Amino acid sequence: MTTRWAEWDHIVKIDPDKTLVEGETFEDVCETGTDAIEIGGTTGMTTDKMQRVIDACATHDVPLYLEPSAPEVAVNDEALDGYLIPTVLNAGDPFWTVGAHKEWARMEDDLPWDRITTEAYVVMNPEASVATYTEADCDLSPDDVAAYAEVAEEMFGQEIVYIEYSGTLGDPAVVEAAADATDDAALFYGGGVHDYDSAHQMGEHADVVVVGDLVHAEGVDAVEETVRGAKDA
Numbered sequence: 488m489t490t491r492w493a494e495w496d497h498i499v500k501i502d503p504d505k506t507l508v509e510g511e512t513f514e515d516v517c518e519t520g521t522d523a524i525e526i527g528g529t530t531g532m533t534t535d536k537m538q539r540v541i542d543a544c545a546t547h548d549v550p551l552y553l554e555p556s557a558p559e560v561a562v563n564d565e566a567l568d569g570y571l572i573p574t575v576l577n578a579g580d581p582f583w584t585v586g587a588h589k590e591w592a593r594m595e596d597d598l599p600w601d602r603i604t605t606e607a608y609v610v611m612n613p614e615a616s617v618a619t620y621t622e623a624d625c626d627l628s629p630d631d632v633a634a635y636a637e638v639a640e641e642m643f644g645q646e647i648v649y650i651e652y653s654g655t656l657g658d659p660a661v662v663e664a665a666a667d668a669t670d671d672a673a674l675f676y677g678g679g680v681h682d683y684d685s686a687h688q689m690g691e692h693a694d695v696v697v698v699g700d701l702v703h704a705e706g707v708d709a710v711e712e713t714v715r716g717a718k719d720a
């Protein structure tokens with residue numbers, strides 16, 4: 488089991504269903520100074536699209552993790568450093584907490600357990616596809632989120648707690664509450680990080696800042712700024 492995320496400050500999440508900015512390559516993305524690349528998204532995922540991004544990033548010197556949104560797109564590739572598998576704590580349907588995972592184990596004879604780690608998600612932006620998809624209850628106070636984070640670490644032994652505001656910059660008080668409630672688990676924050684200041688602000692509380700849409704919408708210069716913000720925090 489590798490726990491390399493203990494040393495990370497920043498992740499770029501590449502959505503295989505989206506394109507890069509014109510003139511930029513996956514090599515450029517890998518060279519932004521980010522600590523790892525996570526490949527995943529909610530809608531429009533296929534194994535072909537996943538594989539294309541894996542192949543494009545595999546030759547560059549940055550840890551590469553797959554974050555599949557369903558067992559069907561969990562591509563098996565030696566070029567990957569591992570699999571980060573969401574489990575959505577506040578999902579409306581337990582399928583997204585444990586059911587999909589059960590199906591994966593049923594479908595596959597030999598899952599590479601030493602390369603698989605779960606991320607205990609708390610989904611907070613009701614407008615995001617991931618919230619609709621998982622029917623998440625996003626109406627949570629900082630105390631609620633802190634309690635989810637504590638339970639994830641202390642009762643379910645989660646190594647990663649992920650505060651997910653995909654598409655919008657979240658409430659720093661929520662992230663701070665989750666940080667106060669966790670000791671050993673790595674706290675990931677993702678959602679709406681778009682410049683030095685937003686990365687710095689969330690990085691003051693979270694261990695790892697995840698940047699997604701920005702790489703597709705603005706490109707690598709903007710991502711580099713967020714790397715600096717997260718690392719300075």
Ligand SMILES: CC(C)=CCC/C(C)=C/CC/C(C)=C/CC/C(C)=C/COP(=O)(O)OP(=O)(O)O
Pocket residue numbers: 502527528529530531554555556557558561572573574575582583584587588589591615616617618620621651653654
């Ligand atoms: C058991 C296996 C192998 C998979 C199941 C994993 C689970 C439970 C997934 C549910 C949560 C999920 C869809 C996570 C994917 C990562 C994520 C949160 C991407 C962000 O998605 P959005 O930004 O909302 O979606 P788009 O950008 O695609 O619109």
Ligand SMILES: O=P(O)(O)OC[C@@H](O)CO
Pocket residue numbers: 500651652653654655676677678679680697698699700701
């Ligand atoms: O796309 P953004 O809003 O940067 O969110 C990042 C990540 O948390 C999405 O899963």
Ligand SMILES: [Mg+2]
Pocket residue numbers: 502528653654699700
């Ligand atoms: Mg997205």
